[in-house]
Amino acid sequence: MVPLPPPRGISFISPTTLGLYYSAIASSSCFVFPFSSSGISRSLRMGKKRLMVPAKDVDLSSVEYKPLVVQAPHLTGFTFGLFVRILEAPLIGPLIMNFLKKENKVDELLRHTVIPEEPMFKPEYPPQEMEPSVVVLDEDGKPEDRVESALRCLPHYDPAELWENFSESFRYWKIRDYAYAYRSRKVTPLMVAERIISVIEENRRNKPPTPLLISFDAADIREQAAASTHRFEAGNPLTILDGIFMAIKDDIDCYPHPTKGGSTWVHEVRPVKRDADCVARLRSCGVIFIGKANMHEFGMGTTGNNPNYGTTRNPHALDRYTGGSSSGPAAIVASGLCPAALGTDGGGSVRIPSSLCGVVGLKSNYGRTSMEGSLCDCGTVEIIGPIASTVEDVMLVYAAMLGSSPSNRISLKPAPPCLPIHSLSDDSNALESLRIGKYTPWFNDVSSTEVSDKCEDALNLLSKSHGCEMIEIVIPEILEMRTAHLVSIGSECLYSMSADCEDGKDVKSTYDTRTSLALFRSFTAADYVAAQCIRRRIMYYFMEIFRKADVIVTPTTGTTAPKIPPSALKSGETDMQTTAYLMQFVVPSNLLGFPAISVPVGYDKEGLPIGLQIIGRPWAEATILRIASAVEKLCGESKKRPVSYYDVLRAN
Template sequence: MGMYNIFGKVRWSATDKDLGMVKLFISCTYSAELLLILVVAAPALVGWKLKLFVFLEESILFGNLIKSNFLKLNHFPQILRDVVIPDTPMYLPEYPTQAPEASVRHLDEGSNPVDRVATAVECLPAFVTKVPHIHDGSNPFLYWTIRDYAEAYSTGHTTPTEVAEQFIAAVEESKTKNPPLTFFISFIADDVRKQAKESTERHANGKSLSILDGILLAVKDDVDCLPHPSTVGTKWMAKVREVKDDAVCVARLRQCGMIMVGKAVMHELGMGTTGNNPIYGTARNPHDVTRYTGGSSSGSTALVSSGLCPVALGTDVGGSIRVPSSLCGVVGLKPTFGRTTNHGLATVGWSMESCGPIAATTEDAILVYAAMLGRHPNDRLYSQPLLPCLPMLNETPHHLMSHLKLGKYPDWFNFTLDKQVLEVCNKSLELVLEEYGTETKGILLPELEELRIGHLATVGSEYAAGFQGYDDSLLKELCYETRATLSLFKYFTASDFLAAQKIRRRAMYFHMQAFKTVDVIVCPTTASSAPVIPLSALSVGESDLQKTGDLMRFVVAPNFLGLPAISVPVGHDSKGLPIGLQLIGRPWQEATLLRVAKAFELICAPLRNRPSLFYDLLGNCKAEPHQSKSLQ
């Protein structure tokens, strides 16, 4: 069968016999356009099989043959090397001029983070107290929010010190469970106590810095945060890269009084979607501890999902905020590329990575996003950003939501391995239509498979270049999965990279065309719910590129194009595992995304369950009331 698409006649054809392990799915949509989706062809490797594969892949005799055959089997050469693309390369996202959003409050990104947080609080709906009268746990209450903690502090129900002690005890207790739970790479209890004491004193003296003062925040281990090293999930990165200052995003959150509780475990170098880390331990899914959290922001998401922190920081170069947020049933925001700065991140995802909040609720994500947004003088952008703004959620949502259009590319949306994912996501769209009158409209997004390959060639080239100067003895200390992936990345050529940047420009055009008729693009965040952790993968690691492809199928476009995207939990499958819906927005229009995410969160709350592993920190606090002079 031949393939005809926007490129013109592609100079390759395939039969079922030629494809081998790859299944080719083609369906006709919108007249002549074809949707091509390739399931990644690669064996699942754990234990000794993974060790043998890495040995062969890195060998002089077999390495190039293995990598060449893998890429041919998955049609990389055909798309990157055998197709003539007339477009010029686009090395960083370039956006057309965007219209301003409606019903928002604008922020000055150069202003004090405390002032931006105060503005964010004014945008939120009226707060309904749950403290000190502890909620009984019935729907729709699932998590204590930032405003719950702030009220508990201001009314004297508890103190940041008491919450910190509850947190420290829970972290220590988690290590004794069967199986033991892993949340952190670096955790210093006394540092947490010190920060909590300072916050408690500010509250007692009526000098709290903001509503975020005393709120626990976990930080992914590729984001610099003193006094901790940044290992990026490796054995050796902290030895060759000294942390001298907080990352800019961390510094801004400290200004607001947040308590940095430690560096959360992550997939090594961020080069994986499961969260597996044989060095420091693999974070487990609070909804089912036999399953992965997703990655690479695995520990950050597990901490939020389990109730230990209302919010955490993650980074996202290929779905690393949104994938674990979906699998663990929380909210994960990847801002527009350049909306938050990467200054102080140990990253080599130069043209795609964004730092953003992972939170129990959309409102909590808004508060932290407001504090951390803004560029750094060293940041380089090709497009002038719109002034940052926040949605006025204190206004009646029905009128605003009824005027928004959601875009759905049906054949892409429907291509999930797990039909329950499809059913839950479609149900959420029906509920939003019934409640708010928000219309879902069919759209076309051509060349999505080419986009996926362009993303992989780009991130692969950037990672290969970023680690080119490291000594081979250090690279040999990486986990087997990371070594296998990095070895494959080194096979990409300069021509592959340039072809990928041409694909990036084309993909940007197609998405901007779609945004002429819709406000937000919707799709499942992942094609399946959380996968089981193979026992043999805990000590050696796991390489399952088909599983990786399934988890990343819907998430790479926002990274490749720099678009804002958010995963919002909308329900569970029959096993009780969370399912997330991804919302993709126009560049710089985080406010619209957050408004729509809040609407889905509200309407789907009765369909969600609290995880089986849950720490009720605020509910367990028994601090003596004190006369506080600070009221948030």
């Protein structure tokens, strides 16, 4: 295939740590980066600069966790627009930004501190041991063969029991359910396509608009579904994924749809000429693509708010956000419209909406899957990842789409991709020996104890049922980690957008985006290098943790789905307290490239989903998938039917 030209558009943030960092500059009286709160046991003065103690010499016993305090204005409507215009003013904007950063000691951390570690410009890992009880996938082989290997890893499937004796309790239809229905002639892909088209067209007529998709072509869906139906009639479906409907986030190329990234202009400067690599691999397995899913514009937000096309609503509560920036993919899966979708994750954007919508979201290791053909293919923190209703469906989609780029294979030296073998004996043996790390003060720093309690209950069930060992850990310098992530992804974003911003395209963007760009422009080359030195420090701490723990667990988010203010629908909003809670736990996996997964573990008293996050060692997707599957079995019996749910497989 002819490679796409480098995009002139944008590198997306999905979503970034903007909220945590922007909080620091939005309220000059409340938020600082004191070294004592971040776990650095001591710092030395060297003239006007501070000298950090080398990471290997930090006394972890002296680390004191201090909850994040955010007191920033909640702005919508006219006041938000006025605030953005002030930030963009040629003289006063930079003065205000620099003053607030100085008052909050941001410059002290990045520019007035000597960090002894060398910079790490992208994740670097020592060689990793092979995970136990796994099947190795051939990333150079055909996607169809990898899907077949993944299928053999799954537990026994009894279609008669699951289909014919469908109980009153709610559960999502899985990919294997669709495959059984097609093969037994209960339904055809073309019949399901008509049901999906009907739902999408009805949804697009909502007032105010609440679109799940930004780009949709009914004729294209029918053509794909007809081809799949013919393959089943001829008795030669391509794979278990043949006839499976999926949505693609609007920052990933899916020909012939334009790629807009939730904006009104990116497609004007970057035409789509072919599928992204991951989409092409799924298409070769027979997947049917329903269109480009809605998202927070440019991924620069945590809620999924999009004034350009309308804000996607949470299927569990239509007055609530889905989470962002992969809002459309998560809502489409949670509503039953598709069993799986693709999102991107540069700062929790697969995991946050998966948690808030009650579905499963996988962030694979950085470099595991090619980013070619996405709008985020030049960064160091972003991946394309699957969102699905079940862990086994995530495994099947992940197996089809994986495959690192040649450059990453040289620089990262990835371990072979693997999947867990879900037979009873293999799972039991592998789970029993696992050590699960938990930093309790951080784990419990949530908006409501319902979130941490549900996650704690899931871990207790896991330990009781499988004998996993719980280990208390300490994670230093969490505030520095957030700052390093923001500077990294913000600088990368600004670099890829600079030409179009110079052409004046940025004024066509939402207030969310323009606020982000004002912040990113304040970063210097020195800030960027300092952030990469911090990245190496944080990598040292986490690799030391992984010497004694196999995974790290947290709630996925520090809060359940927030309400949508009506005043935010037209022009967006900035709500840093909410953003801080949504991003509380997701950053390490992006800055350091580790694999992570969000799996549903229950609901709060208002019926809103809660997710548990499992962070793995480098390249250890099989381990987190194994644990997520076990958690799913232990916590999945009480699944609630979303308020907005469509049974497209058995519709009357």
